[in-house]
Amino acid sequence: MGSLSPVQLLAELENLVAAPPPDLLAETDLRAKLYQASKRAALALEQPTEVAVRLLLAHPVESTIVNIALRLELFSKLADAEYPPLSLASLVESTGADVELLKRILSVVAAFGAVKVGAGSYTHSPSYKTLADPAFGNANPMDPKNTAVQRAFGMADAYLIGILLQKRAAGQAFGRLMSTWGEVNALLQHLYPVENLVEGFDAEISKVMFVDVGSGYGQKAIALKQEFPELLGRIAVQDPAMSIEQAPTVPGIESQAHDFFTEQPINHAKVYYIRQCLHNWPDDACIQFLRHLGDALKPGYSKLLIYKQVMPERGASEWSPYRM
Numbered sequence: 001m002g003s004l005s006p007v008q009l010l011a012e013l014e015n016l017v018a019a020p021p022p023d024l025l026a027e028t029d030l031r032a033k034l035y036q037a038s039k040r041a042a043l044a045l046e047q048p049t050e051v052a053v054r055l056l057l058a059h060p061v062e063s064t065i066v067n068i069a070l071r072l073e074l075f076s077k078l079a080d081a082e083y084p085p086l087s088l089a090s091l092v093e094s095t096g097a098d099v100e101l102l103k104r105i106l107s108v109v110a111a112f113g114a115v116k117v118g119a120g121s122y123t124h125s126p127s128y129k130t131l132a133d134p135a136f137g138n139a140n141p142m143d144p145k146n147t148a149v150q151r152a153f154g155m156a157d158a159y160l161i162g163i164l165l166q167k168r169a170a171g172q173a174f175g176r177l178m179s180t181w182g183e184v185n186a187l188l189q190h191l192y193p194v195e196n197l198v199e200g201f202d203a204e205i206s207k208v209m210f211v212d213v214g215s216g217y218g219q220k221a222i223a224l225k226q227e228f229p230e231l232l233g234r235i236a237v238q239d240p241a242m243s244i245e246q247a248p249t250v251p252g253i254e255s256q257a258h259d260f261f262t263e264q265p266i267n268h269a270k271v272y273y274i275r276q277c278l279h280n281w282p283d284d285a286c287i288q289f290l291r292h293l294g295d296a297l298k299p300g301y302s303k304l305l306i307y308k309q310v311m312p313e314r315g316a317s318e319w320s321p322y323r324m
């Protein structure tokens with residue numbers, strides 16, 4: 001336990017909780033490390049019953065209550081009126097909710113730190129400010145540079161991927177997630193007769209067989225090459241520069257920095273593959289980057305293969321949104 005006894009450590013932690021130093025709360029590495037360490041410490045101390053309660057009760061209740069609070073616009077109302085704090089009566093009036101129900105909701109959201117409770121009054125908790133943003137509420141986000149993500153990171157005028165890549169650790173975590181999560185899920189070679197591509201390949205037209213556009217670290221093209229070593233021709237994987245530079249070096253796979261909103265640098269390849277990219281963009285942006293791919297195709301020879309999961313309106317499973 002080092003130089004602090006558990007009792008002293010507890011006192012230090014309680015001081016931190018009561019008044020976190022503002023310079024620590026600013027986006028620093030130390031804050032991120034402390035946050036992660038405190039979560040690991042909680043896991044190290046957790047007892048089996050607490051695990052069951054956390055997973056089976058606390059998480060579902062928390063997300064349900066947050067959803068109810070969002071529907072009542074509780075977070076934005078509290079944030080708007082940060083000072084003076086709002087009374088229960090004024091919240092009843094502005095939300096139209098039943099007083100007893102509202103009291104119960106507020107006590108639960110207060111329990112997990114989303115609002116602060118004074119003497120009969122409530123203020124919002126700064127760490128929940130993203131949920132107070134109207135962009136998080138009812139509006140259907142259509143502008144990819146104006147979503148809850150830009151507000152959460154305080155970075156206007158940047159796309160999600162630009163934000164992630166500027167936050168190096170977040171960008172790397174995203175890249176790792178993409179290259180591990182769903183590693184064996186929905187691979188092209190299990191969905192499409194890849195043998196036809198091998199047969200149809202003509203090196204006279206282009207030496208490039210396969211271009212994986214928006215490839216992440218190239219994980220899916222690598223899996224294809226591993227399973228089909230006989231795949232003739234060059235294989236290129238393309239992602240923005242700061243991402244593709246993290247891609248592993250794999251014989252037979254060429255990494256290329258490319259922004260798919262610009263002209264496709266490889267023309268007349270046999271296959272252009274774009275996997276799990278369209279969902280991040282509104283239709284007009286998808287049309288823009290698909291046009292660039294359309295321009296690169298050789299009519300009658302090249303193929304554009306798009307992989308995208310489509311959520312059925314009815315009958316979606318709880319895994320449907322996550323099948324990467």
Ligand SMILES: C[S@@+](CC[C@H](N)C(=O)[O-])C[C@H]1O[C@@H](n2cnc3c(N)ncnc32)[C@H](O)[C@@H]1O
Nearest residue numbers: 161214215216239240243258259260275276277
């Ligand atoms: C959800 S990941 C899918 C990765 C990979 N295709 C897969 O299925 O595992 C979306 C990818 O789009 C890439 N991306 C986002 N904006 C891009 C852009 N303007 N140009 C090229 N790639 C982009 C991201 O870097 C990321 O690798």
